Amino acid sequence: MKTVIRLLPVLGLALSTAVAQDPPAAQEPDLVLGKKVYLQSCVVCHGISGKGDGIVAGNLLVKPRNFTDGRFKVRMTPNGKVPLDSDLYRTINRGMGHDNAMPAWANLKVDEKNAVVAYIKTFAPKKFARQDRAKEIVIPPRTAATVESIAEGEKWFTAIQCGKCHGETGRGDGVSAPTLVDSWGYKIVPPDLSKPWLFIGGSEPVDLYRTLRTGLTGSAMPTVDGTLTEDQTWDLVNFLDYNFIRPGRSVPR
Amino acid sequence: MGTGVVNLKIGHFELELPFSDLRRLSSAIAPYEVYAIQGVKGSFRLSSPQVGIALNGYKQMGLNALRYEAALVNGTNGAFDNNVEKDFYGRLAFSRLFDGFLKSVRLGGLYYKGMQNLRDLAGNPYPTAAMRDYWGDEFSINVHANPENASFYRWGIDASIDLKIPDFSLGPLPLGWSINLYGQYLVGHDDDIDMTNMNMPYFGSSGDAGGGDIHKSLASHDPDWLTRPFDYSGGFVGADIIVLPAKFYLIGRYDWLTASNQWADPVDGVDGAYVRPAGSASWLDGEIRRYNGDPMPRGMTSNLQANPDDAINSLSRISIGFRFHFIQPVTLIYEYSSQQNLWGFPEPPPLMYNPDWVAGMGRIVNVDSNWHMIMFMFAF
Numbered sequence: 001m002k003t004v005i006r007l008l009p010v011l012g013l014a015l016s017t018a019v020a021q022d023p024p025a026a027q028e029p030d031l032v033l034g035k036k037v038y039l040q041s042c043v044v045c046h047g048i049s050g051k052g053d054g055i056v057a058g059n060l061l062v063k064p065r066n067f068t069d070g071r072f073k074v075r076m077t078p079n080g081k082v083p084l085d086s087d088l089y090r091t092i093n094r095g096m097g098h099d100n101a102m103p104a105w106a107n108l109k110v111d112e113k114n115a116v117v118a119y120i121k122t123f124a125p126k127k128f129a130r131q132d133r134a135k136e137i138v139i140p141p142r143t144a145a146t147v148e149s150i151a152e153g154e155k156w157f158t159a160i161q162c163g164k165c166h167g168e169t170g171r172g173d174g175v176s177a178p179t180l181v182d183s184w185g186y187k188i189v190p191p192d193l194s195k196p197w198l199f200i201g202g203s204e205p206v207d208l209y210r211t212l213r214t215g216l217t218g219s220a221m222p223t224v225d226g227t228l229t230e231d232q233t234w235d236l237v238n239f240l241d242y243n244f245i246r247p248g249r250s251v252p253r
Numbered sequence: 254m255g256t257g258v259v260n261l262k263i264g265h266f267e268l269e270l271p272f273s274d275l276r277r278l279s280s281a282i283a284p285y286e287v288y289a290i291q292g293v294k295g296s297f298r299l300s301s302p303q304v305g306i307a308l309n310g311y312k313q314m315g316l317n318a319l320r321y322e323a324a325l326v327n328g329t330n331g332a333f334d335n336n337v338e339k340d341f342y343g344r345l346a347f348s349r350l351f352d353g354f355l356k357s358v359r360l361g362g363l364y365y366k367g368m369q370n371l372r373d374l375a376g377n378p379y380p381t382a383a384m385r386d387y388w389g390d391e392f393s394i395n396v397h398a399n400p401e402n403a404s405f406y407r408w409g410i411d412a413s414i415d416l417k418i419p420d421f422s423l424g425p426l427p428l429g430w431s432i433n434l435y436g437q438y439l440v441g442h443d444d445d446i447d448m449t450n451m452n453m454p455y456f457g458s459s460g461d462a463g464g465g466d467i468h469k470s471l472a473s474h475d476p477d478w479l480t481r482p483f484d485y486s487g488g489f490v491g492a493d494i495i496v497l498p499a500k501f502y503l504i505g506r507y508d509w510l511t512a513s514n515q516w517a518d519p520v521d522g523v524d525g526a527y528v529r530p531a532g533s534a535s536w537l538d539g540e541i542r543r544y545n546g547d548p549m550p551r552g553m554t555s556n557l558q559a560n561p562d563d564a565i566n567s568l569s570r571i572s573i574g575f576r577f578h579f580i581q582p583v584t585l586i587y588e589y590s591s592q593q594n595l596w597g598f599p600e601p602p603p604l605m606y607n608p609d610w611v612a613g614m615g616r617i618v619n620v621d622s623n624w625h626m627i628m629f630m631f632a633f
Binding site for chain 2: 036039044049054055
């Protein structure tokens with residue numbers, strides 16, 4: 001039994017890696033198809049010109065992304081940089097989760113998803129022209145979720161004041177939570193980490209790592225890049241995972 | 254890639270009206286009057302769910318979209334179908350998305366064609382032998398039905414426009430509102446099935462053929478009173494405003510309705526002129542009074558003589574309200590309506606079998622009214 005418990009993190013990592021796999025690369029951007037998909041599935045929220053001002057945008061508490069400024073929350077690139085095609089594809093495929101209205105469009109065909117990624121990029125051509133220079137972060141293998149690692153993570157949780165927004169118990173009820181707004185001035189709500197929902201950027205350990213390292217551009221979630229090392233980031237992920245996200249498991253030794 | 258959906262509905266369903274009752278702030282007051290009006294002799298309401306089969310769907314073509322429905326229903330508001338007549342409903346709407354302040358425009362039309370109950374489920378024509386026997390034996394009235402005057406229809410046009418004011422705020426008040434402006438115009442017509450003989454006697458108090466003299470007098474002066482179809486037109490225009498998404502909504506709406514050939518309002522009848530002298534009231538007249546006061550249409554009792562052409566024939570209503578979800582789990586809804594003239598009051602009791610009365614045929618009466626509705630909702 002202990003062996004199984006020890007293997008869980010490894011299995012989780014393997015699963016997470018599988019989920020986060022890059023999509024098949026598009027052969028040629030099919031902008032005609034991309035526009036068709038966009039008008040069919042995206043336009044009501046993101047608007048005809050991609051400004052995030054579609055017909056239902058005014059009804060939404062969390063505003064749809066404005067594609068024209070090239071800022072995206074979920075990325076494998078450093079904070080503030082344009083995302084990779086695979087980032088956009090992943091978000092389309094999986095949705096945004098939490099309190100966000102962006103659904104998963106996994107039902108679209110692969111070429112349709114690739115096409116709409118290409119079309120979305122046309123809303124911010126100058127930004128995405130620098131996409132080739134964007135530096136993709138590397139996610140190292142997960143540090144084993146040992147008692148020591150989790151304790152270390154707890155230390156960092158306190159040190160960098162995660163609880164200020166997420167609350168000391170991860171319930172999203174930190175002292176700053178009521179006052180949080182995004183870069184556009186809209187109110188945002190830190191997720192309750194104990195709920196079994198999809199966090200923005202994903203709920204698997206590898207997703208948490210990426211979110212911590214890159215931050216969520218435009219939101220109040222900062223990057224830990226420059227504050228924590230890669231190992232310390234994994235420690236923090238282990239702490240979050242074992243204490244808030246998937247509690248109830250035996251803490252490995 | 255799917256660019257549309259098609260849906261087949263069988264059973265009990267709401268017709269796809271341009272503006273569903275479900276979008277109202279509450280179902281407590283202020284119905285969409287032109288949908289809810291109950292004018293036909295069968296109590297048909299356009300807004301009531303019907304039993305039948307329908308094909309509806311949505312087809313998107315870039316920024317344009319078509320929405321449609323074709324339905325075959327029994328027109329009995331979901332009640333057990335008591336006749337073999339079937340009704341048809343069709344709806345077509347076109348919409349287009351726009352960029353900027355104007356977000357979308359939708360234009361549509363609807364058509365409903367129905368038949369009043371002319372045959373029972375066995376196919377026997379109305380009036381059935383039992384009906385004829387009853388009226389013949391009891392009152393010497395020859396009841397018949399004229400199939401030529403047995404249909405009814407509704408047609409309407411509608412529009413809906415979505416606007417979005419660019420986000421800005423005035424102090425703490427955010428003004429980047431989303432606004433939906435909408436309107437419906439609808440025309441309705443009900444034939445008068447005329448299940449009574451034009452030359453029938455009124456309910457006599459005594460003497461020959463049940464007071465036939467009085468009836469003959471009415472019929473000769475204004476026979477249209479007996480075969481008067483019901484027509485109406487009206488609609489509503491309104492605005493739904495999202496002040497704070499998921500938090501605070503405002504609504505405002507104006508309904509109006511004009512009925513022609515309606516049953517007259519005795520309030521506006523000819524002063525001092527009675528359909529019949531009070532002393533000549535029949536047994537049935539007495540029963541009517543006992544159950545219902547003195548409200549009968551057509552001035553058939555001792556009411557003041559009511560001239561339908563002089564009656565109050567229009568009503569209007571303005572409604573405003575808001576929905577405020579101010580803290581979980583409490584939501585506050587407030588709605589206010591002010592109406593000039595009422596529709597559908599009073600209605601005859603259902604136990605009175607007269608083809609006109611049992612229909613719940615309403616009238617516009619000169620009574621103004623105001624309603625306030627405050628509702629707290631708790632949703633945990």
